[in-house]
Amino acid sequence: MTDALMPYDDVLAAFDPALGLEVHVELNTASKMFCGCPATFGGEPNSGVCPTCLGLPGAMPVVNAKAVESAIRIGLALNCDIAEWCRFARKNYFYPDMPKNFQTSQYDEPIAFDGWMDVTVPTADGDGETYRVEIERAHLEEDTGKSLHVGGATGRIHGADHSLVDNNRAGNPLVEIVT
Numbered sequence: 001m002t003d004a005l006m007p008y009d010d011v012l013a014a015f016d017p018a019l020g021l022e023v024h025v026e027l028n029t030a031s032k033m034f035c036g037c038p039a040t041f042g043g044e045p046n047s048g049v050c051p052t053c054l055g056l057p058g059a060m061p062v063v064n065a066k067a068v069e070s071a072i073r074i075g076l077a078l079n080c081d082i083a084e085w086c087r088f089a090r091k092n093y094f095y096p097d098m099p100k101n102f103q104t105s106q107y108d109e110p111i112a113f114d115g116w117m118d119v120t121v122p123t124a125d126g127d128g129e130t131y132r133v134e135i136e137r138a139h140l141e142e143d144t145g146k147s148l149h150v151g152g153a154t155g156r157i158h159g160a161d162h163s164l165v166d167n168n169r170a171g172n173p174l175v176e177i178v179t
Contacts, residue, residue, distance in 0.1 A: 020136070020179045026143065027070045032171035033142040034061030034104065039173065045166040053171035055100025063088075067173035068111070071140050074175050075112025078135045086111045088140070097145035099167050105176075110139035136178045145170035 006014070032039050035052035051059040075082050086109045090102040115135035120128040146169060151161025 021177075022179075023177045024143075025074070025175045025177065027067050027173040027175060029064055029066045029070070029173055031064060031066075033064050033067055033140070033173040034171060035059075037171065039169075039171075041169065043168055045164070046168065048168040049099075049170070053099070054167065055102075061104070064173055067140060070173075071111045071138065071175050074177070075115065075138050078112065078115040078117055078138060078177070080112035080115030080135055080138060083109065083111050083113065086139075093144075095144065096163065097147045097165050097167070097170070099145060099165075099170055103141055103144070105141035106139035107141070110137035112138040133179055138175055138177045141174050141176055143169050143172040143174050 027039075029039050031037060032053055035050050037048050037050050037053055040048065052061050072082055086106050088104045088106055089108060091105050091107060092102045094101055113136065115138070117133045117135060118130050119133055120130045122128050145165055145167040147157075148164040148166065149155055149157045149160035149162075150164060152159030157163065
């Protein structure tokens, strides 16, 4: 059996590619998404954590109002409809830098949806061409911690002697924008 290659023009005629982006925007809030821990970078590893952002039993999350306001503002800037109500759900992940083993996210019921943004791309004649980028949704969620791979030449997990986890940024508020 031989591999058949289609000419470029035939590929374009036969297929309708759909491309999209998923952009994570870290919000500039003083505290994390569901607790009062500082949402800052730096500091001693694991010094900016509490029972809530670590997912310890009995911890009660409280939504960061500034993050909600920021998400609404982003939604309005992207010409989105703003939900009258929305809810958070757990997305289970079993990664070393996800201390709760789940991410709290609005994936299914976002705060902002059905928007658009016009982007003008320069053209050779200098006029530019405007494209409309449709925004499927913009929703709130929380960031993970940070894995550090020690040893080896690349700082990557392959070849590392061991790995460390810093949970200081775990729980920082994010808006995920999906085109």
